[in-house]
Amino acid sequence: MHPILRQIKQMKIRGAINIGLAVLDYLEDIGKNGFDEEFRKNADQAWKVRPTTVVAYNVVQAVLQNPSMKRIDEIRKSLHRINDAVPKSMCQRLRKLGKSLSVLTHCHSTEFVETMKQCKSRGMDIEVYVTETRPKMQGKITARALADAGIAVSYMVDDAEGLFMNDIDVVITGSDSIRKEGIVNKIGTMEFALLAKAFKKPFLVASSIWKIDTRKEFQIEFRPARELGFSYPGVKVLNPAFDITPWKYVSGVIVENGELRRWKDANKYVLPSGKG
Ligand code: RUB
Numbered sequence: 001m002h003p004i005l006r007q008i009k010q011m012k013i014r015g016a017i018n019i020g021l022a023v024l025d026y027l028e029d030i031g032k033n034g035f036d037e038e039f040r041k042n043a044d045q046a047w048k049v050r051p052t053t054v055v056a057y058n059v060v061q062a063v064l065q066n067p068s069m070k071r072i073d074e075i076r077k078s079l080h081r082i083n084d085a086v087p088k089s090m091c092q093r094l095r096k097l098g099k100s101l102s103v104l105t106h107c108h109s110t111e112f113v114e115t116m117k118q119c120k121s122r123g124m125d126i127e128v129y130v131t132e133t134r135p136k137m138q139g140k141i142t143a144r145a146l147a148d149a150g151i152a153v154s155y156m157v158d159d160a161e162g163l164f165m166n167d168i169d170v171v172i173t174g175s176d177s178i179r180k181e182g183i184v185n186k187i188g189t190m191e192f193a194l195l196a197k198a199f200k201k202p203f204l205v206a207s208s209i210w211k212i213d214t215r216k217e218f219q220i221e222f223r224p225a226r227e228l229g230f231s232y233p234g235v236k237v238l239n240p241a242f243d244i245t246p247w248k249y250v251s252g253v254i255v256e257n258g259e260l261r262r263w264k265d266a267n268k269y270v271l272p273s274g275k276g
Pocket residue numbers: 014015016017018107108109110111112138173174175176185186241
């Protein structure tokens with residue numbers, strides 16, 4: 001396996017946009033041998049390494065439309081712009097909720113962390129609760145990044161979210177894919193959304209038009225059982241990496257130039273890959 005794809009598989013590179021950027025590095029590397037049939041075949045393998053995360057798929061489709069180094073570079077610039085545009089939109093949305101906000105999040109999303117930094121730089125008073133996110137503990141990445149940015153942050157076990165639901169103003173997560181069935185994100189996200197609904201708190205998602213998923217076939221990635229650190233004869237260990245939050249629990253999905261409240265709203269956007 002190509003070293004970049006191996007790093008994606010082993011989650012040394014992770015998070016939807018980072019995976020998309022790494023896939024572009026991979027395409028650039030294999031493109032050095034030319035953009036022929038072999039390139040097309042190998043390009044199509046890239047998104048299958050972590051199949052749930054649609055950015056990788058959309059990036060591959062966009063490059064395959066017109067494969068060249070220039071095209072790869074254009075797409076790279078477009079992905080980099082997300083981490084500026086989406087946090088800006090998200091901050092404007094959050095400002096409507098108040099100047100001082102207590103936020104609950106799950107896992108690690110670059111878009112979420114950048115949003116919190118933007119809000120702070122605009123003078124908002126932000127406090128974040130983050131869950132550890134078993135079994136890979138990506139909550140630690142979020143907690144460290146926020147603390148390093150001078151944002152008040154508390155770290156807690158995954159099942160503590162219900163206890164703090166009364167104390168927070170809004171739940172925000174990242175997203176891997178926006179689909180007809182709902183929002184695909186780290187396993188556990190659906191519980192956050194359900195609790196938010198029960199406690200009448202908004203559930204917002206930081207996303208991007210690159211995450212709109214129009215693939216008919218879709219699979220939730222199941223990772224190796226060994227990541228859970230438990231085995232016993234007769235016990236089947238399940239390790240799904242993502243879940244799907246139905247649209248009825250979602251208050252808004254923030255993308256570059258707007259907000260989606262239902263799947264139908266995705267029709268307004270032509271995907272950069274040309275599909276959609
Ligand atoms: C990460 C995860 C993130 C999204 C969005 O899962 O679910 O919320 O990928 O990330 P994993 P970003 O750790 O399994 O990749 O905002 O960085 O695109």
